[in-house]
Amino acid sequence: MPAEARVAGRALHPRDSALVRAARGRPTEHVPVWFMRQAGRSLPEYRAVRARIAMLDACMRPEVVTEITLQPVRRYGVDAAILFSDIVVPLRAAGVDVEIVAGVGPVIATPVRDLDSARAVPDLDADQLDFLAAAVGELVAELGPTPLIGFAGAPYTLASYLIEGGPSRDLARTKALMWGAPDVWSELMDALTRLTTTFLRAQAMAGASVIQLFDSWAGNLSAQDYRRFVLPYSTEVLEACADLGVPRIHFGLGTGEILPDLAAAGADVVGIDWRVPLDVASERIGATYAVQGNLDPTAVFAPWEVIEAKADDALSRGRRAAGHIFNLGHGVLPDTDPDVLARLVDHVHHWSPTR
Amino acid sequence: MPAEARVAGRALHPRDSALVRAARGRPTEHVPVWFMRQAGRSLPEYRAVRARIAMLDACMRPEVVTEITLQPVRRYGVDAAILFSDIVVPLRAAGVDVEIVAGVGPVIATPVRDLDSARAVPDLDADQLDFLAAAVGELVAELGPTPLIGFAGAPYTLASYLIEGGPSRDLARTKALMWGAPDVWSELMDALTRLTTTFLRAQAMAGASVIQLFDSWAGNLSAQDYRRFVLPYSTEVLEACADLGVPRIHFGLGTGEILPDLAAAGADVVGIDWRVPLDVASERIGATYAVQGNLDPTAVFAPWEVIEAKADDALSRGRRAAGHIFNLGHGVLPDTDPDVLARLVDHVHHWSPTR
Numbered sequence: 095m096p097a098e099a100r101v102a103g104r105a106l107h108p109r110d111s112a113l114v115r116a117a118r119g120r121p122t123e124h125v126p127v128w129f130m131r132q133a134g135r136s137l138p139e140y141r142a143v144r145a146r147i148a149m150l151d152a153c154m155r156p157e158v159v160t161e162i163t164l165q166p167v168r169r170y171g172v173d174a175a176i177l178f179s180d181i182v183v184p185l186r187a188a189g190v191d192v193e194i195v196a197g198v199g200p201v202i203a204t205p206v207r208d209l210d211s212a213r214a215v216p217d218l219d220a221d222q223l224d225f226l227a228a229a230v231g232e233l234v235a236e237l238g239p240t241p242l243i244g245f246a247g248a249p250y251t252l253a254s255y256l257i258e259g260g261p262s263r264d265l266a267r268t269k270a271l272m273w274g275a276p277d278v279w280s281e282l283m284d285a286l287t288r289l290t291t292t293f294l295r296a297q298a299m300a301g302a303s304v305i306q307l308f309d310s311w312a313g314n315l316s317a318q319d320y321r322r323f324v325l326p327y328s329t330e331v332l333e334a335c336a337d338l339g340v341p342r343i344h345f346g347l348g349t350g351e352i353l354p355d356l357a358a359a360g361a362d363v364v365g366i367d368w369r370v371p372l373d374v375a376s377e378r379i380g381a382t383y384a385v386q387g388n389l390d391p392t393a394v395f396a397p398w399e400v401i402e403a404k405a406d407d408a409l410s411r412g413r414r415a416a417g418h419i420f421n422l423g424h425g426v427l428p429d430t431d432p433d434v435l436a437r438l439v440d441h442v443h444h445w446s447p448t449r
Numbered sequence: 450m451p452a453e454a455r456v457a458g459r460a461l462h463p464r465d466s467a468l469v470r471a472a473r474g475r476p477t478e479h480v481p482v483w484f485m486r487q488a489g490r491s492l493p494e495y496r497a498v499r500a501r502i503a504m505l506d507a508c509m510r511p512e513v514v515t516e517i518t519l520q521p522v523r524r525y526g527v528d529a530a531i532l533f534s535d536i537v538v539p540l541r542a543a544g545v546d547v548e549i550v551a552g553v554g555p556v557i558a559t560p561v562r563d564l565d566s567a568r569a570v571p572d573l574d575a576d577q578l579d580f581l582a583a584a585v586g587e588l589v590a591e592l593g594p595t596p597l598i599g600f601a602g603a604p605y606t607l608a609s610y611l612i613e614g615g616p617s618r619d620l621a622r623t624k625a626l627m628w629g630a631p632d633v634w635s636e637l638m639d640a641l642t643r644l645t646t647t648f649l650r651a652q653a654m655a656g657a658s659v660i661q662l663f664d665s666w667a668g669n670l671s672a673q674d675y676r677r678f679v680l681p682y683s684t685e686v687l688e689a690c691a692d693l694g695v696p697r698i699h700f701g702l703g704t705g706e707i708l709p710d711l712a713a714a715g716a717d718v719v720g721i722d723w724r725v726p727l728d729v730a731s732e733r734i735g736a737t738y739a740v741q742g743n744l745d746p747t748a749v750f751a752p753w754e755v756i757e758a759k760a761d762d763a764l765s766r767g768r769r770a771a772g773h774i775f776n777l778g779h780g781v782l783p784d785t786d787p788d789v790l791a792r793l794v795d796h797v798h799h800w801s802p803t804r
Contacts, residue, residue, distance in 0.1 A: 270750035316723050350705045351724050368671050369706050395625035
């Protein structure tokens with residue numbers, strides 16, 4: 095079933111969609127819903143596509159990006175598509191030698207450890223993003239009134255991969271460099287701020303209706319360190335996207351201590367994981383912001399009654415905010431049953447506070 | 450150098466030590482300091498011992514436990530020894546088939562997934578803890594006035610290993626069982642509450658001067674779920690140890706949202722990771738509690754000036770609490786340079802608020 099059929103009659107243009115309206119704090123007929131990592135390993139149709147192509151190649155071939163991005167929209171009737179990509183895609187596009195190794199994650203050939211290697215992080219040129227503009231253009235045409243969410247990893251999360259050379263539990267090298275070599279840190283973060291900005295702007299300029307800045311590891315820092323070493327760069331990225339006329343979502347995991355900072359960085363919507371109830375989040379950041387989240391991604395493995403109760407709790411608490419975009423508190427886990435997500439979408443769409 | 454020599458003149462009995470006094474909110478001449486995982490992989494003398502013996506065997510042979518537990522006291526002159534053990538030791542002692550697999554972590558032969566397997570979790574008998582009583586007795590004799598901290602993993606953290614069958618990033622099976630099978634959950638948590646209580650009480654009765662309940666994964670839950678599914682059991686453990694006359698430390702990672710609960714569970718001291726400054730923690734839990742922590746364990750990889758500034762910040766903020774036990778915000782990382790920890794101990798011991 096084409097995506098348009100699922101959303102027929104809802105809205106004529108993405109800017110009038112429930113998702114964009116909720117992100118702007120405007121009333122909607124239903125609470126919009128999408129899932130972080132909705133396009134990915136939990137879908138058999140995704141695994142069928144990926145059986146034939148490596149991860150980063152898949153992210154950089156417009157026809158593959160388009161197909162994978164549309165899969166969850168077709169299946170679930172979610173209120174938004176999110177561009178199929180990976181946090182390291184802008185690095186690869188800029189010419190950084192990065193591979194995604196199965197069972198490991200991103201591996202950087204030459205990690206950044208000093209001023210020379212920080213200076214060697216290349217800028218992104220517009221012509222290196224032709225694949226992105228092509229994929230977004232194709233998607234926007236296919237999606238019709240359903241908004242496309244563009245996304246990028248925040249400078250801090252990208253920096254952690256570049257410095258560690260790959261995934262790390264403790265981010266020990268990243269923090270040691272951040273604290274111990276401020277000149278290297280600012281050089282690297284400035285470069286990643288430019289790269290992230292270019293990558294996000296390209297998506298919005300090609301037609302994405304919303305952008306999300308993912309700072310997966312932001313919650314790993316104390317608020318003090320976050321404010322000093324990370325927030326200025328994320329703020330620069332989000333502010334550099336302010337003129338694009340698209341709502342900006344800012345998300346990180348375990349961010350209870352820094353929620354007001356995530357908001358103040360230039361977000362219209364703050365993504366909340368499952369640790370902070372949405373009404374508590376609204377109290378912390380102010381009710382003028384919209385919120386997104388926060389069902390525990392492991393809740394989908396519980397019986398339906400549990401999922402329903404948790405979803406209803408999030409829906410009720412989300413009403414305190416200017417707007418609520420229903421989502422999980424982190425990405426869809428690989429073993430998630432797609433039928434449960436489909437049922438959840440229907441449930442959210444039919445939920446009403448007066449019921 | 451024997452442990453006694455390092456602490457000569459400080460105190461005659463562990464109950465008068467700086468650590469126990471700080472834990473009770475009494476004044477001390479210096480801020481006491483120890484490090485979670487101080488006995489472990491960062492020490493060459495530890496690696497030398499462990500080259501000859503498997504992890505769980507090392508934890509259950511009194512002479513090995515004694516040697517490894519004393520190593521950091523000799524090297525650093527810390528204000529406490531912590532019993533060398535592992536979270537799964539009480540399970541192994543009770544007869545559960547568990548191994549620690551190098552590069553993986555604890556692996557449970559028969560994971561708990563239903564009521565029968567929950568009922569099959571055995572109780573711990575006193576005679577299964579002879580090794581523990583022997584190790585603690587020997588240690589107390591060796592340590593003289595330096596207190597020994599006994600420890601156990603909290604029921605929730607133990608349950609997660611038993612249910613997942615090993616380490617897990619998301620605890621998806623654990624939470625699904627917790628939410629979806631409350632009868633199995635309460636059966637298992639009751640069993641683990643008995644087991645943990647027995648294990649902690651045995652250490653205190655053999656002479657440990659302080660006990661610490663580690664709930665590594667407590668911060669992975671929403672406050673709502675923590676209060677409903679975990680807190681009652683941890684409270685039962687800590688309250689069952691109230692008559693022993695030893696201060697109780699309660700620690701978990703990423704617990705900003707549940708700090709008052711960790712305190713109310715029956716703690717004298719609340720362990721704080723690096724995400725919440727100690728004065729903020731004291732505001733949340735009340736200044737009548739002592740606090741422990743909270744230097745980021747990765748800070749030790751930064752230049753000394755950074756470590757010193759962060760340590761001084763923790764020392765200053767810790768003054769708001771009834772007592773402050775200086776520690777890292779989580780365990781010592783394997784690559785930590787022991788000389789840095791030694792310097793940190795000296796620094797803390799010589800720190801004074803009026804300096």
